[in-house]
Amino acid sequence: MRCHRLLAIMRKETLQIRRDLPSLLITVAMPLLLMLAFGYGVRFDVQHIPVYVYDREGSQQSQDFLKHFQASEYFSVIKAVDSYPALIDALDAGACRLAIVIPTDFSERLNTGGSVGIQALVDATDNNTANISLSYSESIVQAYNQRLRLDWVQRHGQDVMPPPLRIDTRTWFNENLESTANIVPGVVAIIMAVIGSFLTSLTIAREWERGTMEQLVSTPVTPIELMVGKLVPYFAIGLIDTMLCAGLAIWWFEVPFRGQWGVFVLSCTLFLLVVLALGYAVSVVAKSQLAASQAALIATFLPAFLLSGFLYPIDQMPSVIRIITHVIPARYFMSVIRDVFLKGSPLVYLLDDLLALAVFATLLTLLATRAFHKTLA
Amino acid sequence: MTDLDTTTIVGHDLVKRFGTFVAVDHINLEARAGEVVGFLGPNGAGKSTTIRMLCGLLRPTSGQALVAGYDVAREAEQVRRHIGYMSQKFSLYNDLRVIENIRFFGSMYDVPAAMLKEREAWVLEMAGLVGRESTVTGTLPSGWKQRLALGCAVLHRPPILFLDEPTSGVDPISRRQFWELIHSMAADGVTVLVTTHYMDEAEYCNRLILIFHGRIVASGSPSELKQQTMTGELLLIECDPLGRALDALQHVPDIRDLAVFGNALHVVVQHAQTAIPHLRGVLSGQGVTVSRIEPIHPSLEDVFVSLTAQLSAHRT
Numbered sequence: 128m129r130c131h132r133l134l135a136i137m138r139k140e141t142l143q144i145r146r147d148l149p150s151l152l153i154t155v156a157m158p159l160l161l162m163l164a165f166g167y168g169v170r171f172d173v174q175h176i177p178v179y180v181y182d183r184e185g186s187q188q189s190q191d192f193l194k195h196f197q198a199s200e201y202f203s204v205i206k207a208v209d210s211y212p213a214l215i216d217a218l219d220a221g222a223c224r225l226a227i228v229i230p231t232d233f234s235e236r237l238n239t240g241g242s243v244g245i246q247a248l249v250d251a252t253d254n255n256t257a258n259i260s261l262s263y264s265e266s267i268v269q270a271y272n273q274r275l276r277l278d279w280v281q282r283h284g285q286d287v288m289p290p291p292l293r294i295d296t297r298t299w300f301n302e303n304l305e306s307t308a309n310i311v312p313g314v315v316a317i318i319m320a321v322i323g324s325f326l327t328s329l330t331i332a333r334e335w336e337r338g339t340m341e342q343l344v345s346t347p348v349t350p351i352e353l354m355v356g357k358l359v360p361y362f363a364i365g366l367i368d369t370m371l372c373a374g375l376a377i378w379w380f381e382v383p384f385r386g387q388w389g390v391f392v393l394s395c396t397l398f399l400l401v402v403l404a405l406g407y408a409v410s411v412v413a414k415s416q417l418a419a420s421q422a423a424l425i426a427t428f429l430p431a432f433l434l435s436g437f438l439y440p441i442d443q444m445p446s447v448i449r450i451i452t453h454v455i456p457a458r459y460f461m462s463v464i465r466d467v468f469l470k471g472s473p474l475v476y477l478l479d480d481l482l483a484l485a486v487f488a489t490l491l492t493l494l495a496t497r498a499f500h501k502t503l504a
Numbered sequence: 505m506t507d508l509d510t511t512t513i514v515g516h517d518l519v520k521r522f523g524t525f526v527a528v529d530h531i532n533l534e535a536r537a538g539e540v541v542g543f544l545g546p547n548g549a550g551k552s553t554t555i556r557m558l559c560g561l562l563r564p565t566s567g568q569a570l571v572a573g574y575d576v577a578r579e580a581e582q583v584r585r586h587i588g589y590m591s592q593k594f595s596l597y598n599d600l601r602v603i604e605n606i607r608f609f610g611s612m613y614d615v616p617a618a619m620l621k622e623r624e625a626w627v628l629e630m631a632g633l634v635g636r637e638s639t640v641t642g643t644l645p646s647g648w649k650q651r652l653a654l655g656c657a658v659l660h661r662p663p664i665l666f667l668d669e670p671t672s673g674v675d676p677i678s679r680r681q682f683w684e685l686i687h688s689m690a691a692d693g694v695t696v697l698v699t700t701h702y703m704d705e706a707e708y709c710n711r712l713i714l715i716f717h718g719r720i721v722a723s724g725s726p727s728e729l730k731q732q733t734m735t736g737e738l739l740l741i742e743c744d745p746l747g748r749a750l751d752a753l754q755h756v757p758d759i760r761d762l763a764v765f766g767n768a769l770h771v772v773v774q775h776a777q778t779a780i781p782h783l784r785g786v787l788s789g790q791g792v793t794v795s796r797i798e799p800i801h802p803s804l805e806d807v808f809v810s811l812t813a814q815l816s817a818h819r820t
Binding site (some may be wrong): 135 | 554556560561581585591600607617819
């Protein structure tokens with residue numbers, strides 16, 4: 128490897144990047160836009176589930192009970208109707224996900240010490256939301272029961288026996304159980320994968336398309352010089368993009384960052400090398416900019432989105448899929464970036480994942496240099 | 505520089521197949537230091553493919569070639585250090601400035617830093633680009649672009665230079681300047697292998713190789729080629745209407761070859777003196793007015809047309 132040739136290629140790439148201002152703007156603007164789109168678009172928190180109520184009794188007590196649904200941030204009672212058909216219509220039309228029916232003898236039964244069934248009709252097309260609304264409903268009912276029991280006991284002049292068992296929970300790392308804290312660092316990883324591979328996927332293909340590669344391969348330049356010289360400027364852009372995204376995550380989405388910056392930059396460097404080398408390898412093979420950029424997008428976006436543990440936890444996946452995830456580089460980085468952000472993990476806990484990324488980076492760069500031939504056709 | 509008359513390029517039985525298509529079919533060639541060898545042939549004849557094999561950019565399917573003493577298939581990297589190559593399509597960076605292209609290729613060719621300044625100045629001078637160092641290359645007129653490309657290809661003073669249609673799309677004055685550059689380099693002992701389909705340019709070459717359907721069909725100096733291939737004498741006929749004349753002469757048995765050149769006909773016959781009155785008679789019999797009919801010296805274009813016509817007839 129000749130130093131002056133390497134420097135000349137780096138200088139040339141940098142000049143070309145700088146001259147192509149629209150593309151340069153896109154490489155900065157696209158990650159930020161994606162960050163906002165994903166950061167706001169992907170949420171797992173279920174809140175404000177639309178609820179219709181049909182209060183067949185209409186007593187003060189039944190209204191008091193329904194206020195508990197109104198007060199919960201998980202539900203918003205949007206309408207009270209006065210017939211079953213209206214309720215069924217609302218479920219059919221998707222106007223509500225949950226319908227609550229209070230029976231005609233609600234207060235009467237309560238006051239005579241009987242038990243009352245509250246009907247809850249749930250739209251379970253989205254089973255996840257359905258599950259969550261059921262369990263939230265149950266906890267509202269339980270809290271209401273607790274209060275009734277307390278009233279009853281006090282009215283009868285007895286001491287209140289505290290519940291024998293209770294669970295004291297402390298949630299760690301994401302104290303408020305906000306999905307943003309889990310998702311946003313993952314979004315940073317996905318954007319790095321997509322942008323990083325996209326940047327380099329064009330670089331070799333462009334030279335073939337414009338015909339400049341024919342002159343370049345007729346010189347004594349070596350495949351390694353060409354690769355390193357081309358990767359370095361794009362690595363710089365990738366790192367700037369990463370830091371912009373991380374900045375948005377911390378200061379805009381208010382995700383806690385508890386890790387060490389040194390560990391973060393090291394991990395990002397390794398992952399960027401993987402995706403840049405992947406894009407470069409694709410570019411070497413594809414020889415056309417369109418084919419290369421699409422192949423790079425498919426090769427990074429889908430696995431990073433579906434198989435990295437971003438959407439679904441890997442240990443919940445079927446075993447075959449779980450095995451496949453081991454060849455997805457984003458899998459390793461996904462857990463690293465979440466741990467660095469939320470847990471503030473020190474380097475020692477991340478070594479396995481970082482080693483895996485280093486192996487991928489090495490393999491892909493070797494593959495790319497082997498695949499590059501200084502011949503035409 | 506290499507001694508004159510040293511053989512610098514040897515191609516032996518070179519074959520290149522793309523699938524079932526034979527682009528280059530057992531070509532043998534040689535070139536010496538200081539020689540300007542022209543590669544002539546219609547589009548698709550295999551000129552570029554041959555040049556690319558000699559540059560180590562395409563692996564020959566079979567056969568062997570030595571360039572500067574190195575095998576193009578096994579020692580392609582050594583070959584690249586000793587050649588300059590200008591491809592058919594302009595292949596410098598259009599988005600770089602003139603000086604940036606020169607410096608970039610200077611580094612690619614390992615021109616020592618101490619020498620690069622002098623070479624930069626030389627290229628700028630040679631390409632007439634002094635004062636235009638910071639012009640963006642893509643905005644240059646094509647003649648200047650081609651001279652810059654030539655300059656960049658010879659930054660490292662290669663003893664062998666491959667030029668693939670270096671003057672296509674270039675105006676006549678720039679073409680002339682370009683050939684002067686080629687000759688001055690050849691005078692310094694550089695071997696130049698150049699493809700062209702401008703026949704007037706072929707006259708500038710020391711030696712010509714005519715290639716047709718991947719085979720060499722004739723070679724020699726321009727004057728040798730004219731003598732060898734043109735058996736018989738060439739007549740120029742200016743007449744009107746041309747189309748009717750062409751039809752009338754199609755079936756005259758004495759005529760060996762017949763072609764339209766501009767607004768006149770070139771006709772090859774055995775003996776000019778006996779043929780002239782005969783043809784005059786045939787033409788006026790068909791109502792064609794003959795304004796001029798006389799023997800002329802064949803141009804390379806005549807040689808080329810007559811050869812390809814013979815070969816096409818032979819193949820079908």
